Structures are given as structure tokens and as C-alpha cells.
Amino acid sequence: MIPKIRDAQYAGTVYNTLPSLPQVAFAGRSNVGKSSLINALVNRKALVKTSKQPGKTRNINFFKVDLWACPPCTWWTCRATGTPGCPWA
Ligand SMILES: Nc1nc2c(ncn2[C@@H]2O[C@H](COP(=O)(O)OP(=O)(O)OP(=O)(O)O)[C@@H](O)[C@H]2O)c(=O)[nH]1
Numbered sequence: 001m002i003p004k005i006r007d008a009q010y011a012g013t014v015y016n017t018l019p020s021l022p023q024v025a026f027a028g029r030s031n032v033g034k035s036s037l038i039n040a041l042v043n044r045k046a047l048v049k050t051s052k053q054p055g056k057t058r059n060i061n062f063f064k065v066d067l068w069a070c071p072p073c074t075w076w077t078c079r080a081t082g083t084p085g086c087p088w089a
């Protein structure tokens with residue numbers, strides 16, 4: 001079952017300011033769709049900035065994602081981590 005998204009928000013670039021959370025990092029070649037995939041997974045069009053040009057993502061960016069638990073009376077939090085494209089293509 002795919003969990004429903006309760007909330008997703010930008011959570012900065014500095015790891016030390018964030019609590020320890022389960023984390024999924026998205027890495028791969030530039031312009032391959034890493035940032036678009038995060039937006040799709042959290043049902044948001046522009047939480048993560050995307051571009052037709054490679055090299056849009058320049059930092060490691062953290063996004064706090066709340067997923068509804070089942071039954072939906074509470075939620076759990078994880079982190080989606082966007083990374084710059086590597087290798088450049
Ligand atoms: N055809 C197609 N295009 C996609 C898909 N996902 C993303 N794109 C397009 O691919 C381009 C790059 O998407 P991004 O999500 O910015 O790619 P990225 O991997 O984050 O790129 P960098 O930040 O440069 O590393 C954009 O023009 C997207 O619209 C997909 O599933 N299919």
C-alpha cells in the first residue's frame with residue numbers, strides 16, 4: 001500500500017539542524033528526473049525546483065515528509081534528500 005502524504009516541506013540544507021529520521025536520498029546523473037521524482041512522490045508540483053537544463057540542483061536539499069499512518073489518526077516522518085546530478089550529463 002502506498003502511504004498518503006500528510007505534508008511535505010523544505011527542511012534546509014544543513015544536516016546537523018535536523019533530527020535523526022529515516023531518509024531516502026535521490027542520486028543519479030544530472031537532468032535524469034531526481035527532483036521531479038520527489039515532487040511526484042509527495043504529490044507536489046514545485047516543492048523541489050526542476051529544470052529542462054541540467055545542473056538545476058546545486059545543493060543537497062532536505063525535505064521533511066509526513067506520511068499518514070494506518071489507521072490515519074497519526075503520522076510518521078521521514079526525509080527526502082535531493083542531491084546534485086552526478087555525473088554531469
Ligand atoms: N519525459 C520525462 N521527462 C521527465 C520525467 N521526469 C522528469 N522529466 C523532465 O526531465 C527534466 C529534468 O528534471 P529534474 O527533475 O530537474 O532532473 P534532476 O535529475 O533533478 O536534474 P539536476 O538537478 O540537474 O541533477 C525536466 O525537464 C523534467 O520535466 C519523466 O518521467 N519523463
Ligand SMILES: [Mg+2]
Pocket residue numbers: 034035036049050056057082083085
Ligand atoms: Mg534536481
